[in-house]
Amino acid sequence: xxxxxxxxxxxxxxxxxxxxxCTAGGxxxxxxxxxFWMGLWxxxxxxxxxxxxxxxxxxEVYEKNNNGNWYNFGFLLGVMFFFGGGGKGSxxxxx
Numbered sequence: 731x732x733x734x735x736x737x738x739x740x741x742x743x744x745x746x747x748x749x750x751x752c753t754a755g756g757x758x759x760x761x762x763x764x765x766f767w768m769g770l771w772x773x774x775x776x777x778x779x780x781x782x783x784x785x786x787x788x789x790e791v792y793e794k795n796n797n798g799n800w801y802n803f804g805f806l807l808g809v810m811f812f813f814g815g816g817g818k819g820s821x822x823x824x825x
Contacts, residue, residue, distance in 0.1 A: 754779065754793035764793040769801035773808020 754764070754772045764772070772779070772793060783789040793801065 754790045764796040764801050766800040766804040768793060769796065769804025769806075770808040770811075771804075773805040773810075774812045776809055776812065 754768075772791075776791060779789065779791050783791055792805070796802070
C-alpha cells in the first residue's frame with residue numbers, strides 16, 4: 731500500500747470544504763437574494779453539489795431565493811464553464 735502524502739490529502743480536504751461550503755440553499759440568502767456571481771459559482775460547483783445532495787438532506791443544487799434573470803444567466807455560464815460549454819463542437823473540421 732502506498733503512503734499517502736499528507737500535504738496532498740490536506741489540499742484535497744480544503745478543496746472539498748471550499749466547494750461544499752458555498753452551496754445553494756444556505757442561510758446567507760434569507761435576507762438578500764443570490765445574484766449573478768452566486769449563480770456563476772453555483773453553476774460551476776453543480777456537479778459537486780449534486781453528488782452531495784444525494785447524501786445530505788437540505789442541500790440544494792439551485793438557489794430558490796435569487797434575483798431572477800441575472801442569477802439564471804450566471805448559473806448557466808457557470809455550468810458551461812465547468813462542463814465545456816459546447817464550444818468544442820463548433821471547432822470541428824468539416825470533411
